[in-house]
Amino acid sequence: MNLCSILGIEKPIIQAPMAGVQNWELAAAVSNSGGLGSIPCGMLTKDQVLFEIINFRKHSNKTYNLNFFCHKMPEINHQTLEAWEEQLLPYYESFSIKPLNEISGLRVPFDANLADAIEPHKPPILSFHFGLPSAELVTRIKSWGTVIISSATTKEEGVWLEENGADIVIAQGYEAGGHRGMFMTSDASTQLPTLELVACLKHELSVPVVAAGGIATSTDIKEMIRLGASGVQVGTSYLLCDEAKT
Numbered sequence: 001m002n003l004c005s006i007l008g009i010e011k012p013i014i015q016a017p018m019a020g021v022q023n024w025e026l027a028a029a030v031s032n033s034g035g036l037g038s039i040p041c042g043m044l045t046k047d048q049v050l051f052e053i054i055n056f057r058k059h060s061n062k063t064y065n066l067n068f069f070c071h072k073m074p075e076i077n078h079q080t081l082e083a084w085e086e087q088l089l090p091y092y093e094s095f096s097i098k099p100l101n102e103i104s105g106l107r108v109p110f111d112a113n114l115a116d117a118i119e120p121h122k123p124p125i126l127s128f129h130f131g132l133p134s135a136e137l138v139t140r141i142k143s144w145g146t147v148i149i150s151s152a153t154t155k156e157e158g159v160w161l162e163e164n165g166a167d168i169v170i171a172q173g174y175e176a177g178g179h180r181g182m183f184m185t186s187d188a189s190t191q192l193p194t195l196e197l198v199a200c201l202k203h204e205l206s207v208p209v210v211a212a213g214g215i216a217t218s219t220d221i222k223e224m225i226r227l228g229a230s231g232v233q234v235g236t237s238y239l240l241c242d243e244a245k246t
């Protein structure tokens with residue numbers, strides 16, 4: 001099956017989920033135009049995720065993608081936090097800002113609570129950044145008939161994603177905007193340009209490979225497809241759309 005049939009879209013273009021700069025509005029505009037609109041949920045609470053789904057549905061009857069992070073939460077080190085506060089204090093004072101006494105803006109990984117919340121909506125597509133959730137959650141998501149996508153930045157990550165249940169793998173080349181989805185390495189020298197990573201993953205994987213990173217024109221898209229990509233995921237180019245919150 002090709003990418004469009006798997007995802008239920010007309011054009012092989014996924015609008016990249018971009019936490020902090022867009023919501024259901026951009027996703028609905030893209031899905032209504034025949035691509036796949038994505039709703040970034042990595043920085044949202046459970047209630048905010050549900051708000052996004054409901055609003056998307058009010059404005060589109062097309063398919064959509066919910067994007068979550070699945071990193072391991074680092075342990076909070078209060079000593080380090082206090083040291084930061086102390087360093088920043090003069091800036092807080094000069095700009096008359098009240099220092100935060102609690103941690104806010106946390107990126108919380110996908111878990112069973114979030115799965116419980118979205119299950120009644122049976123989202124057609126879920127995409128993940130930084131690997132995949134637990135095997136148990138992957139099985140549960142698949143039981144809804146949901147397609148699972150995740151980003152790879154190296155050959156090893158791509159192979160691991162396919163082996164652990166990804167139906168589609170995004171080849172996130174080093175040109176990609178935003179944070180990188182690296183989850184098996186933190187060594188920046190392992191990162192490949194989009195063209196090379198697409199060719200490498202295409203060779204290694206049997207699931208569809210989607211190219212991401214530095215793609216902005218129809219010529220770029222044709223080039224990626226010529227190299228074997230089943231489609232593209234585009235982020236930065238959407239940042240100036242009226243529907244984005246940039």
Ligand SMILES: Cc1cc2nc3c(=O)[nH]c(=O)nc-3n(C[C@H](O)[C@H](O)[C@H](O)COP(=O)(O)O)c2cc1C
Nearest residue numbers: 016017018019129176177178212213214234235236
């Ligand atoms: C502002 C910004 C925020 C992003 N946030 C996310 C995110 O929340 N989740 C995610 O999976 N990818 C995120 N990405 C990465 C995109 O999925 C994608 O890999 C990238 O945008 C592709 O490269 P391009 O920006 O050159 O098109 C973000 C990218 C940008 C530019």
